[in-house]
Structure formats: structure tokens, C-alpha cells
Amino acid sequence: MRRAVIAFTAFLSGLVLLLTAPAQAATADQGLRGTLTFQGQPVNGVKIVVTTESGQPVAAVTTNAQGTWQVPVDKAGRYKVTLDVATLPKNAAVRGGNNVRTPTVYEGNMSTVLFALQPKAAPGQPAEEEGGESSFWTQAAQLAFEGLNLGLIIALAALGLSLIYGTTGLTNFAHGELVTLGAILAYAFNVGVGLHLIPAAVIAVILAGGLGYAQDRFFWGALRKRGTGTIAMMIISIGVALFLRYVFLIFFGGQNEAFAQYTAQPGIEIGPISAAPKNFVAMGIELLVLVVVGVALLRTRTGKAARAVADNPALASSSGINVDRVIRIIWTMGGAIAALAGIMLGLSQNLKYTMGQDILLLIFAGVTLGGLGTAFGALVGSLIVGLFIQLSTLWVPPELKSVGALAVLIIVLLFRPQGILGRRERIG
Amino acid sequence: MDWVTIISTTVKAAVGVETVLYALAAIGINVHFGYTGLLNFGQAAFMAVAGYGLAVTVTVLGLPFWVGIGVGLLAAVLLAVILGIPTLRLRADYLAIVTIAAAEIIRLIFRSVAFKDVFGGSDGQRGFSEGFYALNPFPEGDYGFGWFTFNNRVTWVLFVGWILIALSCLIVYLLMKSPWGRVLKAIREDEDAVRALGKNVFSYKMQSLILGGVIGALGGFIYGLAFASVQPDIFGTETTFFAYTIVILGGAARVLGPVVGSMIFWVLLVLVNGILSGAVEAGYLPFMAPTQVGPVRFLLVGIGLILLLVYRPQGIFGDKREIAIDAR
Numbered sequence: 001m002r003r004a005v006i007a008f009t010a011f012l013s014g015l016v017l018l019l020t021a022p023a024q025a026a027t028a029d030q031g032l033r034g035t036l037t038f039q040g041q042p043v044n045g046v047k048i049v050v051t052t053e054s055g056q057p058v059a060a061v062t063t064n065a066q067g068t069w070q071v072p073v074d075k076a077g078r079y080k081v082t083l084d085v086a087t088l089p090k091n092a093a094v095r096g097g098n099n100v101r102t103p104t105v106y107e108g109n110m111s112t113v114l115f116a117l118q119p120k121a122a123p124g125q126p127a128e129e130e131g132g133e134s135s136f137w138t139q140a141a142q143l144a145f146e147g148l149n150l151g152l153i154i155a156l157a158a159l160g161l162s163l164i165y166g167t168t169g170l171t172n173f174a175h176g177e178l179v180t181l182g183a184i185l186a187y188a189f190n191v192g193v194g195l196h197l198i199p200a201a202v203i204a205v206i207l208a209g210g211l212g213y214a215q216d217r218f219f220w221g222a223l224r225k226r227g228t229g230t231i232a233m234m235i236i237s238i239g240v241a242l243f244l245r246y247v248f249l250i251f252f253g254g255q256n257e258a259f260a261q262y263t264a265q266p267g268i269e270i271g272p273i274s275a276a277p278k279n280f281v282a283m284g285i286e287l288l289v290l291v292v293v294g295v296a297l298l299r300t301r302t303g304k305a306a307r308a309v310a311d312n313p314a315l316a317s318s319s320g321i322n323v324d325r326v327i328r329i330i331w332t333m334g335g336a337i338a339a340l341a342g343i344m345l346g347l348s349q350n351l352k353y354t355m356g357q358d359i360l361l362l363i364f365a366g367v368t369l370g371g372l373g374t375a376f377g378a379l380v381g382s383l384i385v386g387l388f389i390q391l392s393t394l395w396v397p398p399e400l401k402s403v404g405a406l407a408v409l410i411i412v413l414l415f416r417p418q419g420i421l422g423r424r425e426r427i428g
Numbered sequence: 429m430d431w432v433t434i435i436s437t438t439v440k441a442a443v444g445v446e447t448v449l450y451a452l453a454a455i456g457i458n459v460h461f462g463y464t465g466l467l468n469f470g471q472a473a474f475m476a477v478a479g480y481g482l483a484v485t486v487t488v489l490g491l492p493f494w495v496g497i498g499v500g501l502l503a504a505v506l507l508a509v510i511l512g513i514p515t516l517r518l519r520a521d522y523l524a525i526v527t528i529a530a531a532e533i534i535r536l537i538f539r540s541v542a543f544k545d546v547f548g549g550s551d552g553q554r555g556f557s558e559g560f561y562a563l564n565p566f567p568e569g570d571y572g573f574g575w576f577t578f579n580n581r582v583t584w585v586l587f588v589g590w591i592l593i594a595l596s597c598l599i600v601y602l603l604m605k606s607p608w609g610r611v612l613k614a615i616r617e618d619e620d621a622v623r624a625l626g627k628n629v630f631s632y633k634m635q636s637l638i639l640g641g642v643i644g645a646l647g648g649f650i651y652g653l654a655f656a657s658v659q660p661d662i663f664g665t666e667t668t669f670f671a672y673t674i675v676i677l678g679g680a681a682r683v684l685g686p687v688v689g690s691m692i693f694w695v696l697l698v699l700v701n702g703i704l705s706g707a708v709e710a711g712y713l714p715f716m717a718p719t720q721v722g723p724v725r726f727l728l729v730g731i732g733l734i735l736l737l738v739y740r741p742q743g744i745f746g747d748k749r750e751i752a753i754d755a756r
Binding site: 075076077078104105106107171223226228230231232234235236238239240241242243244245246247249250361364365368372397399400402403406407409410411413414417 | 467513514515518520521522524525526528529530532533536537539540541542544549550551666669672673676720723724726727729730731732733734737738741
């Protein structure tokens, strides 16, 4: 056992040596941006001045040839954005006449500041009214799309967590770090080694699967053999999470990074939804993986064995199923798809050493909502959590969107503690 | 390397502010986890509502210091009741997930821009501790002997802090010797048996959650007063996890376990920090940057927690039979 722990730690440390990638300039966490167009054409050279709420200057920029401008800011809060009317084209004016905006910047978000331009109204002619009718539903459709994307990512991670819980009783607080691991491994091969993102992602997923196998083979499996209780294992998983998180911080650094490819893609519009093509591809891959895993669980012998072990390990063992082998397969698969979730998360946001920790509670929310220990419950629960988080931003500020999801988690436990697809006897 | 500075800061850490506030948080967790078997992973939230209760009452509402302390304690009790009602009937791991989620909800609300006027956003609140330092009986100057020398403000904080620790330990000691404490331990061992004896398990668990939460809240006050400010990110999940490490290190279900655990934890953390920073500065560790020293010591906390639970789950003083880490 002692040797096993040492071997496990040594394996991890060896692995992280791969991660010493050259540091890149940090991309700003949050800021303000906007695009100025006039009669369908971008407006170049308009001066925008950003100050804090109390009037401290932050930056002054001019729009570029695409009509866009961008100001990164250090801190979240309210800012004052003033458009210099004198630099506008002669025949253009800001709609409504007000050239000052006071947007709120949330941490980690780019806030878009709107200045709608219109031809200078001839005297006596009323200003054009905006068609605000459809905007709520357009926004809802867009958010539902984004929510589905987030839900699929959570589902990938949740599936592994739920199956590991079902088969071993371990509530794995280090699962978020497996998500981060996938993203950081892919980053190391992508930016550090210089591979294209797709082969880098494939290597990262395979490596993370191998690491999942090793984690069970040398660490968790050994602990189970020792008869370590589930609560002890839960606290041990917190230790593993702390360890991995700070290893990531040491080798990856505290800044935000992006993959070398597919970072800035022009959006395409399908109906009311506008998104970068990478999002559609990512969702396709996520769906495909989930369907394949789902079919494998339902149809293959190993999948059936996995569900049997999740249901009742002792009974499964006595009917001739090699429980340890099944658990190892689940760890391997769980590690691999958690890594995939991390890569997808890195594609749709930025990479950060806390990215997995940040969605860990959402993964838990998805798993608990669906029913701890059930594979398909985790899928349903995660999709609901993802949709709920994004759609709730219709009413609550984006910085508080996770609050709603976590509150729902608590409320569900009040009324249906076994989750949507769980069974009563599991909650004890 | 400057060994005198390293050793003197290390020795000072044994009684320092961090030791005091983590000891209080850990005593609370010891009541929950050590004695009752409740996995409360939201202790940071109890500290947060107490610290913010005090800060907001004094700075935003402009009420006196003592009212702030009352509001903070009341907030901790309320939080325990709100958390307890949905979760105390459920199994241990559900309680863990719900409490950690609730702690995150509270932290996110405290740091949100939407409530910046009340809670001060990610900068937090400051300027509420004057009422506390006005009570300071120590005149200007340094106090202590040898390496244990602090200025009058820190001396006052530590004086109050260690009195609170002593009182908390005394209360825990007396309660756990009482019939009430024996019921808590019985719940930890076998909840169903206690229920069969006609005890209201839910009510006992709730009382335990409130007691431990209020003791943790004292830690929140000490943080706010010692640093004259509260920030939301101080009360993150890692604060809770460090407090758990402290409880397990010292020995769960032992009155003085968390106090000794906290002293050892911070002495080791400061010592490792001092030695590593000194070694990096002197060029002994060419592969390390000075900014990597901080993460390395927390990485060691993770390894320490793993090794403790694998090889010595009872910690330094604990009794293996008295620890609620086996599944029920």
C-alpha cells in the first residue's frame, strides 16, 4: 500500500513535467466591447472613453476598421462609457441622443456596450422605434442553445462521477480536477508541443483515460482492499483534489489561456441562434460520445456488468462478474470522458487551473438531480442544470447564474431526495 | 538563509491569528464531524455570515459593534437551521454536497456586483473594527516575551481569540461529558439505535449543527477583526477543507485535538514557506520561481491529508474507534 501511494504520486509528478509549456500573455478576464455600425457599414475611428463609475479614467480607444472596440478592465463593477459624438460621421447620431452608457462588468465576462447609430433625424421626423417584440424569444433560444452546450459538457463529466459513485460508493471531490487535467494536457500538446488541437485532444483523452486506470489500479483500488470507509475516501478525494489543483497552478500558472486553434471564429447564424461553428461541432462530438457510452451501457456485456455492479456490488460479484475489472473500466472511461469535457469546456471558455473546480458543484448538482449512482439520471440532470443556468440569465445577472442551479439542487433534495431517476432506497 | 527570521516567524505562528481563527472553525467542525458524524463541508459559510453580519451591521447600517456581533451570531444560527431542515434527514454524503453548495451560494452572493452596495463585491467590507479596538485595554506598545512579541492591536485580538478558544473547549468538554453529548456520540455510532430508544435524532443533529456553526462563526469574527476587513474569497471551500485537515491532524472527537491540530498545521505551513522562500532566494532551488512557493505548501497539505487518512485517520490524539469515517 505504501509503495502504491508513492508510485501513484511519482506517476502524477512525472506526468506534470509534460505541462511545462511556455507561458503566454494572459488574456484579460473581463472587459467592455462593442461594435459600431451605421447603415450596415462598420464605423471606423470613433473615440470611446471608459472611466470608472466615480470618473477615474480607465482607457480611451477608437474603433478599428471593423467598427469594433475593446477595453479590458481589472475589476468587475460599473463603468461609464462615453462615445465622443464629434468623431462620428457627419450624418450619423446616437439613437436616443444619449452618448453615455453605464454598463456593469461581471467577473470573467466581456460586457457588450450598445450604441445604435441612426441618420441624423430631419427636424420634425420622429425617431425610428426599435422592434423589441421578438428579442426576448430570440434571447431565450440563444440561451437555450448555450445551456444545452454547457449541459452536455456537465453530462460528460457527471456520467463518470455517477458511475464511480454507483460502483464504489466514492463521492469523488477530485473529479473536477480530472476535467482540468484533460484541458491542460490538451493545452500542453497543443501549445507546448505544437500539435494541432484535434490530435492533441485525442492524445489528452487517451492519457487521461490511462491516468484514470492508474488512479484506480494503484490508489483507490488499493484503498478499497484495505477496507477504507466511504467517508474516509471522500475526504481523501479532497486531499487528491487539493494536491492536483496546486500541481496545476505550479505548472500551468494562474492566468487564463486559450488553445492555439479555434479560439476566435466568426459566428454563423441559424434561425435565432448565433454561435461559432466550433460550438456546433463540439456539441456533435459530445452528443456522439454520450450516445455511444449510453448504448455501450445498455447493450454490451461490460456495460450490463457495470450497471449490475452499480446496482448491487455483492450480488454482481456472486453472479460471476469481476467487480474489480468493471470498476477499473469505469475509472478509465470516466477519466477519459471527463478529460473530453475539460477540452470542450476549454474550447467554449478559457483554460484556467480552477476550471474543473468551478464546475464541480454543477456536476454534483446534475448527478444529484438525476439520482446519485444512476448513469442516465446523470445525463438528464446535467442537461437540466445546464439549461437552467443559461436560461436563468434572462432574469438574474450572469454572475449569479450558478446560484440558481445550486439552490435548485437544495430544493430538489427537499422534495425528491432520490433525484429524478433514482430510487428511494438509495438515500438511506 | 536567515534562519533566525524563519524560526521566529514559525514560532509566532503557533499562537498567531490564523491559528486562532482556524482553531475556532475546527472546533466547530469537531462538534459536527468528530462528535455527531455530520459532514458539514460549509463551515466557511458560517464564518462568512458572521464576519459579514458584523461588517454590514456596522458599516452599512451604522449600528454599534455589539449589535453587529449579535447579528453575526444570529445569522450563523439561521444558516444552521436553513441548512439543517432539508439535509439532516439524508445520508452523510448528501449533507456534504448540500453544505458545500450552500457555502458557494453565499460566497457568490457576497461577491456579486448586484449586491455591491451591501456586501462590497469582491473587495468586501472594511472599517467596522473600530468598536472592537476601542475596547482594547492594552495601551500603545509591544507585548510578549522573546519571539512571542506582538503590537497592542494584535495582542488584543489574540487575547480575545484564545479566551474564545478556551471557552469553546470548555463548553465542548462539559457538553460531551453530559447525557446530551452521549446522545450525539450515539448518533455518530448508530443513528437507528438512538431512534429506537425514542430520541429525536433530527433535533439533536440540528442542535449540534447550530453549536458547531456558532463556534465557527467566532472564527469569522476573529478574521474580520484581526484584518479589519472581510473579503468573500477568504471564505471559499478551501478554508473548510483546511479546517477538516486540522481536525483530522489533531484527532477528531478530542476536545483539544483541533487546537493542537491548528497550531501544528500553521507552524508547518509557515516553516515550509520560510524554508522554501529562503532556499529559492538563495538559489538552492533553481527550478522554482518565488511565486511557486505558495502553491507548493498547499500541495503538501493535499498530500498530508491523503497520508493522514490512509495511515493515521485518528490523527495525533484521536482514538480509532471514535471516528465516523466508516460507511453507514
